[in-house]
Amino acid sequence: MDLRSAVESGWEHQLELLRALVRSPSLLGSERDAQELVAAELADIGLSPQMWDVGSHGPGSSPPLLDYTRRPNVTAIRRGAGRGRSLTFNGHIDVVPVGVEANWSYDPWGAAIEGGRMYGRGAADMKAGVVAMLGALRALRNVELGGTLCVETVIEEECTGNGAAACRARGPRTDAALIPEPFNHLALEAQVGVLWATVTVEGRAAHAERADQADNALVKALPVIEAIRALEREVNADAAFYGHPHPLNYNVGVARAGDWASSVPEQCVLEVRLAALPGEDLAAVRARFEAAVDARVEWRGFQADGFTLAREEPLFDVLGRAHTAVHGAPLEFLAFTGTTDARAFVVHDATPATCYGPIGGNLHAPDEWVDLESVRATTLVLALAAAEWCAIP
Ligand SMILES: [Zn+2]
Known part of the structure; x- marks a missing residue:
C-alpha cells in the first residue's frame, strides 16, 4: 500500500483520536490523561512508548512555574535499518486556558465538527498536529526506513519549553526534527x-x-x-x-x-x-x-532565544518535495513572532528543526478551530517527508 492510501485508510481512526485528545483538557498541570491517550496510540502502532516525568530540564530550559510530578513527556523510538538520516516528530500536548467561556460558541472541550472544522481549545494548537504525526507514523508502519524515527509529545511548550528541553537532555539526538504546529502549511524559518x-x-x-x-x-x-x-x-x-x-x-x-x-x-x-x-x-x-x-x-x-534557519537546509528540500507532492505548489516560509519548541533543537542541540502543520485559527482565543482536510494533508506530507529523509541511502 502506498503512503497516500495508508493515510486514507487511517483517517477515521485519526479523527477519533483527535476528538478524544481535544476532549481531554491538558491544561498546565493536567497533561497526564492526554499523554496516556498518546501512549496508547503509540503502543497500538506497534512502538514501545515511555512516559517519564520531566525531572532535569536540560540546556535551554526556563525557570519552572510548578512541580513536575505526574506530568510526563511521552517518547517512542522506531529503529531504522541502521543507515540513513534520523528524524524526530515533536508535538506539545499542553493547551492554554479557555478564557471567558461565555465568549465561545462551542464547548471548548467538546470537539464539535462543523463545516469541515473541529472546534475546541487545543484543536489547532496543537492536538491536530500531534494526531498528524501519529497518523504519519501509522502510515509508515510497513515502510522500510534506514534512519531512526523518534516521536515525542511534550508538556509546557506554552510556558517554559522544559518538556522539549528535557527530551534533548535525555536523547537520542536525531539529524532533524519536524513539529506540526498549525502554521497553515508554511515552513518555519525563524522565530523571535x-x-x-x-x-x-x-x-x-x-x-x-x-x-x-x-x-x-x-x-x-x-x-x-x-x-x-x-x-x-x-x-x-x-x-x-x-x-x-x-x-x-x-x-x-x-x-x-x-x-x-x-x-x-x-x-x-x-x-x-x-x-x-x-x-x-x-x-x-x-x-x-x-x-x-x-x-x-x-x-x-x-x-x-529566537533563531533563524537558512532556506538551504536539506530538511527544507525534503519537506518542500513532500509539500509539493500533496499540494502541487512550492513550499512557502514563515517567520514567526512567537516561540515554538523548535528552539530546543536549533538553539540548544545543534539540530535543524522546523514547524509545518495544518490550517487553524483563533489560537489562544475563543472558538479555536482546525481545518480537518488540512490535518489529513499534513499527515501525508509528514509521512512522505519522513520516508524520504529516513530512506535507506
Ligand atoms: Zn503550539
Whole structure:
C-alpha cells in the first residue's frame, strides 16, 4: 500500500483520536490523561512508548512555574535499518486556558465538527498536529526506513519549553526534527525570542473609607503598564525581522490585584510576555526591562532565544518535495513572532528543526478551530517527508 492510501485508510481512526485528545483538557498541570491517550496510540502502532516525568530540564530550559510530578513527556523510538538520516516528530500536548467561556460558541472541550472544522481549545494548537504525526507514523508502519524515527509529545511548550528541553537532555539526538504546529502549511524559518516577567507593584492596604490616604497598588500599576508600552514602542522602532512591522510584542497578559471592593489593594502582580530578536542577548533584554519598570521584576517561565534557519537546509528540500507532492505548489516560509519548541533543537542541540502543520485559527482565543482536510494533508506530507529523509541511502 502506498503512503497516500495508508493515510486514507487511517483517517477515521485519526479523527477519533483527535476528538478524544481535544476532549481531554491538558491544561498546565493536567497533561497526564492526554499523554496516556498518546501512549496508547503509540503502543497500538506497534512502538514501545515511555512516559517519564520531566525531572532535569536540560540546556535551554526556563525557570519552572510548578512541580513536575505526574506530568510526563511521552517518547517512542522506531529503529531504522541502521543507515540513513534520523528524524524526530515533536508535538506539545499542553493547551492554554479557555478564557471567558461565555465568549465561545462551542464547548471548548467538546470537539464539535462543523463545516469541515473541529472546534475546541487545543484543536489547532496543537492536538491536530500531534494526531498528524501519529497518523504519519501509522502510515509508515510497513515502510522500510534506514534512519531512526523518534516521536515525542511534550508538556509546557506554552510556558517554559522544559518538556522539549528535557527530551534533548535525555536523547537520542536525531539529524532533524519536524513539529506540526498549525502554521497553515508554511515552513518555519525563524522565530523571535520570548521572555516572561512577573512584575509586582506594592501598595498599602486600608479600609476604603480612608482610601484617599492609602496607596492603591492597582492604580500604581497603571504607569508601570504605560512604561512597558513605551518600551515596546521603542524596541520595535528599529527592529528588523523579515519585514514584519511590529515583531516584538510586549503583552501584559495577567493583572492580579485586590480581593474586595471596599479594601484598597496592597499588591498588583502583572505577568508580562516580552519578545527579543534572534541573536539578541536575553540578559540585556531583561536589564533594559528592569531599568524601564519601576517595580520588582522576577523572571519565571519562558526565557527563550529566537533563531533563524537558512532556506538551504536539506530538511527544507525534503519537506518542500513532500509539500509539493500533496499540494502541487512550492513550499512557502514563515517567520514567526512567537516561540515554538523548535528552539530546543536549533538553539540548544545543534539540530535543524522546523514547524509545518495544518490550517487553524483563533489560537489562544475563543472558538479555536482546525481545518480537518488540512490535518489529513499534513499527515501525508509528514509521512512522505519522513520516508524520504529516513530512506535507506
Ligand atoms: Zn503550539
